[in-house]
Amino acid sequence: MADVPRGNRPLSPHLQVYRLPLTAITSIMTRGTGQGILPGLLLVVWWLVAAGTSDAAFATADWFLRSWLGWLILLGSTWSLWFHFLAGLRHLWYDSGRGLEIDQGRTLSIVIIVGSVVLALLTVILMLV
Secondary structure (H helix, E strand, O other): OOOOOOOOOOOOOOOOOOOOOHHHHHHHHHHHHHHHHHHHHHHHHHHHHHHHHOHHHHHHHHHHHHOHHHHHHHHHHHHHHHHHHHHHHHHHHHHOOOOOOHHHHHHHHHHHHHHHHHHHHHHHHHHHO
């Protein structure tokens, strides 16, 4: 058995051979977006604490939140929040025993991705108006 030619192929599937399904990718992203909510939350808490502390502290926190980096962090956290929320709804749907077919899972993953982008953009538009 040791002299069987195996060719030039890997012994087990890995990232060059195996492609993760979209449902697995969105599941992994759900864990990442759970962590992605934290920077925006910390910025908002800093802003609120600074508002109750002094005018100088509030001016500093408000300047940072209105800077391009603050907006970028808040935009990313907003998208993370919506993605995590929609993925949580999908998880509840799965827990009820529905949506477990491969095609349904893929469709729900696409809905989560598109829905999170649309809801994040709507949130930003509503905040700017």
